[in-house]
Amino acid sequence: MSTRRADDAARNLLASITDGEFPPRAELPPEQQLAERFGVSRLTVREGIRALAGHGVLTVRHGKRSVVNPVEEWSPLDAEVLRARGRLSGNALELPTQLVEARRAIEVEVARLAATRATDEDLSALAGTLTAMEESLADPGPRFAEADLAFHAGVVAAARNVYLAAAYRPLEQVLHVVRLETSRDPQIREHALHWHRRILEALRAHDPDRAAEQMLLHMHQTLEDIAERVGGAAFR
Known part of the structure; x- marks a missing residue:
């Protein structure tokens, strides 16, 4: 079969x-x-x-x-099922809001830890993903989204916490679907690049409070962008 x-x-x-x-x-x-x-x-x-x-x-x-x-x-962790669930949901923003809430709970602490544990190799890899985002900024295709996701995965890896990494992993497939949708919007791409630059600056400075703050602000911006510019489209 x-x-x-x-x-x-x-x-x-x-x-x-x-x-x-x-x-x-x-x-x-x-x-x-x-x-x-x-x-x-x-x-x-x-x-x-x-x-x-x-x-x-x-x-x-x-x-x-x-x-x-x-x-x-x-x-909510299978991309096909998530899309179907979104089509039947009476509240188009319920699932994207919950996804950002889950990311915020994990990634803010991940950024804090990464600021104290990131090696030169980690920072170099993150800089490479940032360059890839810059080079594909004008492209509404998948390249920007892939670089965006690679940046977040790199921050998770730099935190060196197997439990937080395990908690983040189930979200990646869903994030891939959502990011492909949101990255079509040029303003959202600009916002993502802006906050990724600020997060990397904080990581390079090995400033955990600043890194956590920048990641939190990035999550707030992400939720605003979904609500104002995408709505529930990424989940339909």
């Missing part, structure tokens, strides 16, 4: 759910019926259902049909 076909089956089923065909708490049709509809085997449909169950979208019941879970039970 092809993993790709199972992924496609999960994606098609998720689309049917978000389109309202199978609302929360509704039972799915029998697996054979779904298999015929999607043009795949029953086993492929079953694997797709298991994948969605793993992300909280469905509850698999032994000997009974699977049930669609309420949206608030869906995983």
